[in-house]
Each structure stands twice: as structure tokens, then as C-alpha cells.
Amino acid sequence: MTALPPHDSCPSMKDLIAVMAKLRDPNGGCPWDLVQNFQTIAPYTIEEAYEVVEAINTNDMKSLQEELGDLLMQVVYHTQMASEAGHFTFEDVAAGITAKMIHRHPHVFGEAKAADAKDVEKRIWEDQKDKEKGPRESILDDVPHALPALMRGQKLAKRAARVGFEWPEAVHVLDKLEEEIAELREAMASKGRDEIQDELGDMMFCLMNFGRMLDLDAEETLRKTNAKFERRFRGIERDLKAMNKEFSDTNLEEMEALWQAQKRITG
Secondary structure, three states, X not given: OOOOOOOOOOHHHHHHHHHHHHHOOOOOOOXXXXXXXXXXXXHHHHHHHHHHHHHHHOOOHHXXXXXXXXXXXXXHHHHHHHHHOOOOOHHHHHHHHHHHHHHXXXXXXXXXXXXXXXXXXXXXXXXXXXXXXXXXXXXXXXXXXXXXXXXXXXXXXXXXXXXXXXOOOXXXXXXXXXXXXXXXXXXXHHOOHHHHHHHHHHHHHHHHHHHHHOOOOHHHHHHHHXXXXXXXXXXXXXXXXXXXXXXXXXXXXXXXXXXXXXXXXXX
């Protein structure tokens, strides 16, 4: 087994844990922090994780350092509350993830061999996870419900694909997509809102699956498209401002022309 690299104690980490403990101290702590719980802090944890992603996507290393600190604070916050209730400590969390990483990398810390990155992801990592989880009623059991819908859908489809529930090739998904579009048209013509929503969901799931089979992350793909839309739309706003016009003074044909101009400018 490969030995772990040596590590030194981290005074800054100890200081951060001490700061959090002081904030939660009933004697002189922060009134706001004292009334928080896991449920009220969870939305901040999600927000900080997305701000880390934003810093990465904009290649802003200064912001990334700051946002990683904010995210680390969330880990310390939750472990402090757990420690107060006698559940676990920060040391338990760190020890647990260390053991998990060693167990899930037998090709680094043991005698197993990995052919390449895909072999690690599709075989070794999943095999080790299965050993940790033990018998399950369904292979979908531990896909978290709190994930964004696109991300969770991709994980559900990926799990199903592991046991062969999968199209032979990505191009076959396009046939299914055409089928779903036809069903959506039918629902729009003769059915109610629930049926339309159901068919729209099927179409979105099909698109997500298509991206997964092309090794494209659905969440990241849509995030990039959102950014592209925002970039072009802001361009239209600037163009209208330069023309001393408002949207209310502009018809759809004119807006389409401005949109196409922004496509040529921004790509």
C-alpha cells in the first residue's frame, strides 16, 4: 500500500473551528448563529457551493480562494452543530472522508490497477462504493433527492445504465426524443396541464440522457447556455439603449434582428 504523504497540524483550521464554537457559545456567542439549525443553514451551504462553481467558471482565483473558505465554513458550521448534539465532530468528518478516499482508490493505496480515468470512474470507483453501501433494495436508493433535477436525473440514468438499461448508441435517443415531442404536441392539443407537464418532463429527461451518452453534463451544458443567452440579451439591451429605444418601442421582428446581430458578435 502506498504511504500517505506526511502532514502537519493546521493552526488556521483549528482557529476556524474555535471561531465557530465561539459564535455558537450560549455565553457571549452571536444571537443569529445561536438560533440556527441544520435546516436553516442548508440553503447557505448550497449557495456557497454554487459560488465556488461561479469562481471556477470565471477563472477568478482570488474569488475561488474566498469562496472555498466560505464553503469550508459551512462544513465547520454543520459539524459544530452536530458536535453540540453529540453526533460527531470535525475530526470524525475528516477521518471518515480520509478512510473513504483510501478505500475508493485501491489503484493508488492498494494493489489494484487502473487503465485510465474512465476505468477509475466506471469500474473501480463504483465497485468500491457498492462494497461500502452493501445490499440495497434498488440501485437508485442512494441518489440524493435534494440534487438539482437535471443533475439527479443524470445520476438516475447513469445508475440504470450500469445494469444495461441503456440505448445501444446515443443517436437512438434522438428517435425517442422525436417520439416524446409528438406526445407533447398531442398533449398540448387535447389534454390538460398535468399531461402537458408530464410529457414536457419526459422530453427534458430524454434530452438529459442524450447529453449523458455524449459525456456532456446536463447541468453544466444548460449553465453555459444560460450564460450565452444572458450575454446576448444584455447586448440587445445595450443596442436599444444606444438607439434611445425601449423594448416597448420595438417589435418582435426588430428584436430578432438585434438577436442575430448579437449572435454574430458574441458567438
